[in-house]
Amino acid sequence: MVGSLTTPVIGLLWISALGSLHPGQYDQSAVQHSKSTKSIVRGAFLLSKSTSPLEGNLGDVTKGAKFTASPLLMTAMLTSNIFRVKRVCTLVEVQQIKDSLISSTIFRRWHRTVAPATKKAVEAVGQINDKEEPREAAPHGDPTFLESVDIYFDRAADLAQSTADILSQIKACNNLIRLQFPLKCGNGTVELIEAYRAQHSHHRLPVKGGIRMAPTVDTDETMALAALMTFKCALVDVPFGGAKGGIRIDPNKYTSDEKESIIRRYTSELVKKNFIGPALDVPAPDYGTGPQEMAWIKDTYGHLRPEDINGSACVTGKPLEQGGIAGRQEATGLGVYFCIREFLNDKELVSKLNMTTGLRGKRFILQGLGNVGGHTAEKIAAAGGRIIAVAEHDGGIVDETGVGLDIDAVRLYQTQKKTIVGFPGVKTLKNFAEILELECDVLIPAALETQIHSGNALSIKAKVIAEAANGPVTPTAEAILEKKGIVILPDLLLNSGGVTVSYFEWIKNLNHMRFGRMSRRIEESGKKALIEAIEMEFGSGARLSDDLRSTIVRGNTEVDFVRSGLEETMLNSWNVVKRTAHDKGCNYRTAAYLISIERIATSYKFSGIFP
Numbered sequence: 001m002v003g004s005l006t007t008p009v010i011g012l013l014w015i016s017a018l019g020s021l022h023p024g025q026y027d028q029s030a031v032q033h034s035k036s037t038k039s040i041v042r043g044a045f046l047l048s049k050s051t052s053p054l055e056g057n058l059g060d061v062t063k064g065a066k067f068t069a070s071p072l073l074m075t076a077m078l079t080s081n082i083f084r085v086k087r088v089c090t091l092v093e094v095q096q097i098k099d100s101l102i103s104s105t106i107f108r109r110w111h112r113t114v115a116p117a118t119k120k121a122v123e124a125v126g127q128i129n130d131k132e133e134p135r136e137a138a139p140h141g142d143p144t145f146l147e148s149v150d151i152y153f154d155r156a157a158d159l160a161q162s163t164a165d166i167l168s169q170i171k172a173c174n175n176l177i178r179l180q181f182p183l184k185c186g187n188g189t190v191e192l193i194e195a196y197r198a199q200h201s202h203h204r205l206p207v208k209g210g211i212r213m214a215p216t217v218d219t220d221e222t223m224a225l226a227a228l229m230t231f232k233c234a235l236v237d238v239p240f241g242g243a244k245g246g247i248r249i250d251p252n253k254y255t256s257d258e259k260e261s262i263i264r265r266y267t268s269e270l271v272k273k274n275f276i277g278p279a280l281d282v283p284a285p286d287y288g289t290g291p292q293e294m295a296w297i298k299d300t301y302g303h304l305r306p307e308d309i310n311g312s313a314c315v316t317g318k319p320l321e322q323g324g325i326a327g328r329q330e331a332t333g334l335g336v337y338f339c340i341r342e343f344l345n346d347k348e349l350v351s352k353l354n355m356t357t358g359l360r361g362k363r364f365i366l367q368g369l370g371n372v373g374g375h376t377a378e379k380i381a382a383a384g385g386r387i388i389a390v391a392e393h394d395g396g397i398v399d400e401t402g403v404g405l406d407i408d409a410v411r412l413y414q415t416q417k418k419t420i421v422g423f424p425g426v427k428t429l430k431n432f433a434e435i436l437e438l439e440c441d442v443l444i445p446a447a448l449e450t451q452i453h454s455g456n457a458l459s460i461k462a463k464v465i466a467e468a469a470n471g472p473v474t475p476t477a478e479a480i481l482e483k484k485g486i487v488i489l490p491d492l493l494l495n496s497g498g499v500t501v502s503y504f505e506w507i508k509n510l511n512h513m514r515f516g517r518m519s520r521r522i523e524e525s526g527k528k529a530l531i532e533a534i535e536m537e538f539g540s541g542a543r544l545s546d547d548l549r550s551t552i553v554r555g556n557t558e559v560d561f562v563r564s565g566l567e568e569t570m571l572n573s574w575n576v577v578k579r580t581a582h583d584k585g586c587n588y589r590t591a592a593y594l595i596s597i598e599r600i601a602t603s604y605k606f607s608g609i610f611p
Contacts, residue, residue, distance in 0.1 A: 140455035142474040146224040148450075151475045153227075156593030159584055162601040170230075170600050173223045175199040179269050183262055186255055193249065195266050197275050200226035200242040203603045206279055208233060208499060209243035210286030210317075211266075211293070213259075217246035221449075225286075228470055228492065229499065231596035236496045236573045238503045243281055245270075251288045263293050267300040276301060278313035278510065284502050285317040287448070290371075291329075294318045313509035316502035325505035325514075327562035328498075333375025333446075334563070335497020336468045338570040339489055340376075340442065341383065343464070346578075353463045353487065355441065360384030363404075363440040365462065367391040367432070369414060372468050372495065373446030377407045388440060391432035393447070395421040398429060398438065437461060445472035452477045460486065467491035482587065490589035492596070493570075493577055500569045504562055515562070520555030527553040 143151060150171070157167050179195040196219060199207045209229040222244050230242025247266060251259060270276040276283065276297075285294055297315045305311055318324035327334075340359070344350055347357050355362075364380055364387050366373050377387050386404030390397055397420055399405045405426065413423050421428055429435055436443065436456060443462035445451050449471035452460060457477035465481065466489045467473060473481070478488060508514060531552060535543055544552070556564075581591035 140453050142450065142453045142476045144220060144224075145449045145471050146220040146227075148471055148475050149224045149227050152589060152593055153231075153597075155586075156590050156597055159586065159590070159594050160597045160601070162597065166601045166604055167597070169604065170201070170203075170597060171227075173198055173200045173226060174202055175275075176219065176223060177273060177275060178219065179266065181265050181269060183258065183265070185258060193247065193262055193265070195245070195247040195269075196222040197245040197270060197281070198222045198226035198243060199275070199281060200244075201230040201600065202241050203230075203600050203607070204233070204239050204241050206240060206277070206282045207243035208238075208240035208282050208284065208316075208502065209245065210284045210498075211245035211247065211289055211297075212286035213247045213249055213251040213262075213288035213293075215248060215250045217248040222246045224449075225470060230600070231593060232492055232496045233499060234596035234599045235492055235577075235592050236500055236569050237599075238496075238499055238569075240282070240499070240503070243283075244286075245283055246286075259293070260296055263289075263296045264300045267297045268304060271301060271304045276314055277305070278308065278310040278506070282313065282502075282506060283315050284498070291317060291319040291322075291324065294324075295322045298322055310510055313506050316505040316509075318505070323505075323509050325501065325508050325562060326557070326559035327566070328501050328505055329371065330375040331501035331562070331566060332372045332495050332498035333377075333468070334379060335500065335566060335570050336372065336376045336444070336446075336466060336494045337379035337383075338497070338567055339494045339574050340380070340444075340464075340466050342571060342574050343466075343487075343489060344442075349487075349578075353485070355463060358384075361386065362442060363388045364442045364444060365389045365391075365435060365438055365440040367436060367443075367445045367451060367472075368447035368469065369411065369420060370446070372498075373444065374407075374411055376444060376446060376468055378411075381407045385442075389435045389438055390420060391429075391435040391447075392420050393432065394419055395428060395430045396432045396435040397421070397423050398427040398435065400427055442466055445469050447472070450474055452481075454480065457481055458484075460484075462486060464489065467494055470495065478587075478589070488587065488589060490592050492589065492592040493573055496573070497566055497570060500566055501562055504565060515558040516556055516560070520557060523555035524553050527555075 142148075153171055157171075160167065162170075176198045177196065179193075179197075181193055181195075183191045183193050185191055194217075196217065198209075198219075200223070201207070207229075209226055212225075225244035225246075226242050228242065229240075229244060233240040233242060245266075247262060249262065254262070267276065270281070275281050283294070283297060285291065294315050294317045298312060298318055301308075301314045302311050305314075308314070312318075312323040316324075317328055320326060344355075344359055344362065345357050350357055359380060360383065362385050364377075364385050366377050366387060366389070369377065369390050369392060373390075377390070381387055381404070386399075386402075387407055388399050388404055390405060390410060392414075397405065397410070410420055410423055414420050421430075433456065436445070436452065437459040439461040441462065442464045443460065444466045446468035448469060451469070451472045452465070453474045454476040457480040460481060463485075464487045465473065468491070470491050472491065473488060481488060504515070531544060531549060543549075576595060577588055577591045580586075580595055581588050584591060584594065586594070
């Protein structure tokens with residue numbers, strides 16, 4: 001199928017006529033927003049080179065047929081904001097991978113979206129707000145974060161037993177709101193704040209997902225993170241649907257009072273639109289937010305919904321004094337550690353990588369020493385692992401002694417100096433990306449998405465990549481890494497510790513009682529009675545030491561329940577992923593997505609359709 005397209009509108013109509021299509025809920029609603037419209041449409045044509053005439057590949061839809069378009073046409077497309085040309089990396093060793101990954105999946109997603117309402121899509125083009133900045137492209141022409149999630153989903157869907165209609169429903173984002181509201185700054189000026197909230201799936205309620213504050217926040221990122229939350233909750237069997245929120249600001253440029261005003265206004269907008277509540281949508285911390293922001297959300301919700309007796313459960317990740325739960329702060333990092341530990345303790349798996357079992361003596365590199373990365377590093381160091389390098393946004397440090405970095409000292413330095421650069425006694429690298437390419441046993445990206453891409457995947461020398469961040473490895477990079485024999489432990493599993501403990505906090509708030517309050521003392525009484533009976537029967541007058549007795553009889557506190565429940569959840573989920581990957585002959589990421597898809601499909605099957 002070769003055709004010459006003469007106008008952007010004809011191009012849209014020609015593409016929509018290629019076949020029968022399936023509507024996508026979130027894509028149709030997103031057409032109303034200019035940035036989403038650009039994001040959807042720009043994925044249609046991915047050009048391999050800048051040639052004359054320009055050429056591209058329509059992949060699966062045209063069964064590999066080539067199309068051509070004149071430079072005049074492409075100029076028209078660009079100036080009308082209908083299409084955006086994306087250059088693909090020209091490296092020979094990654095080009096075929098990109099063609100197979102990007103062309104078919106991204107075009108199929110775009111094709112499925114536009115055709116059910118071609119007329120509406122064409123009309124929407126004229127409504128684009130040209131003042132809105134275009135979505136920043138992923139590095140080196142790789143798929144964007146949202147496109148990557150779609151690619152990973154499609155891979156697993158090919159192995160699923162579910163029907164196409166159920167798969168379409170699982171993949172679609174159900175609700176997306178875009179908010180704009182004014183902020184009166186401390187200097188007297190007024191600034192317009194842009195924010196989002198996406199609810200990906202309502203197969204279980206409430207939906208659950210964090211709120212991030214970052215200048216890169218947009219609809220694509222928010223929907224991608226919401227989708228990940230859906231699959232993550234299903235994978236670890238937490239009874240939530242997926243959601244995500246974002247506020248498009250750099251939190252470092254605002255005062256505490258200004259951030260409080262932003263968070264409270266954002267919360268009030270969610271309340272007005274019924275996008276928050278213990279039974280509806282429960283936010284949590286994410287990049288750029290923490291316990292303080294969650295406390296503001298809880299307080300604002302309480303003022304606007306004073307009749308809600310379960311109002312404390314409207315948000316998780318709160319300070320302990322505001323209804324939070326012990327162990328929430330380190331939960332995500334601890335979950336990452338549990339999965340790494342289980343993988344490295346599996347003799348059969350590590351022997352394939354010419355490694356010995358256990359963490360002791362293994363070399364680890366960490367990107368991101370924030371809440372997740374910091375707690376992961378602490379647990380690894382305590383277990384005998386060597387953190388040989390750490391990267392942050394402004395540079396990195398490398399230990400050249402072979403002993404490993406003193407993580408406690410590095411974190412203290414970071415707290416005092418607001419950077420790790422300049423930490424004494426180590427080598428400093430200004431380009432943090434270089435640290436990712438150092439030789440190690442386990443590389444842990446714990447920062448942001450798309451950090452490992454086609455531009456640096458060939459240089460990665462780790463044996464294992466443990467994804468503590470969301471989406472740190474692009475699909476193109478994944479294919480390159482797996483060809484090199486590198487094992488990837490996926491984000492869908494590894495960083496699900498946060499939502500797991502958020503689930504525990506939600507239950508605690510609904511119960512209006514902390515864990516262990518009614519059980520700790522009776523546990524201790526029973527243990528004391530047992531020890532005294534053993535001493536009397538078999539001790540011949542001897543008694544256990546006071547320290548040993550105290551350790552044995554100690555009752556479980558809230559943090560004990562939380563850590564036990566978290567470990568149980570992570571280990572069970574890892575074993576299911578490992579078994580599925582073995583049975584299906586796929587990698588761990590595809591196995592994780594497949595498990596999630598099948599569980600969600602089962603939920604839809606039994607729920608039926610209302611009305």
